Amino acid sequence: MANVDTERFRTLLLEERKRAEGALRHLHEENSGSIEDEAEGETFDNHLGDVATVTFDREMDYSLEDNTGHVLAAIDEALKRIDEGTFGTCARCGKPIAEERLEAMPHATKCIDCKRLEERG
Numbered sequence: 553m554a555n556v557d558t559e560r561f562r563t564l565l566l567e568e569r570k571r572a573e574g575a576l577r578h579l580h581e582e583n584s585g586s587i588e589d590e591a592e593g594e595t596f597d598n599h600l601g602d603v604a605t606v607t608f609d610r611e612m613d614y615s616l617e618d619n620t621g622h623v624l625a626a627i628d629e630a631l632k633r634i635d636e637g638t639f640g641t642c643a644r645c646g647k648p649i650a651e652e653r654l655e656a657m658p659h660a661t662k663c664i665d666c667k668r669l670e671e672r673g
Contacts, residue, residue, distance in 0.1 A: 556640040562631065563657045567656060569627045574622045579613050623659070630659040642666050 633639040639651050644666040653660050661668065 558634045558639055561654060561658050562634050565627050565630050571622050572623050579617050580619050626659040
């Protein structure tokens with residue numbers, strides 16, 4: 553896409569990557585032990601409700617970690633598209649992705665129309 557400042561988007565993507573990696577590091581630091589270790593560290597006499605809370609919190613962190621992994625992969629793919637010269641082109645229809653959409657989501661692979669079609673199923 554000739555009209556898109558790919559270097560500016562490269563910078564945005566690298567900044568977003570850095571933030572995501574920091575969030576992932578934080579999740580790993582917060583969850584360095586097992587659920588059993590975390591539950592034993594509480595002073596609740598291992599009450600079933602307290603163990604459930606610890607389990608829920610850990611599962612939430614796992615979901616966040618998984619999502620962050622997907623975001624990192626999407627960022628890497630967007631950086632690859634910049635290098636290949638295909639950044640800003642819809643993967644479905646081949647039309648340009650609006651710069652406003654790229655501003656909001658620099659790793660977007662589809663134009664807004666194609667994304668809406670995809671979401672409708």
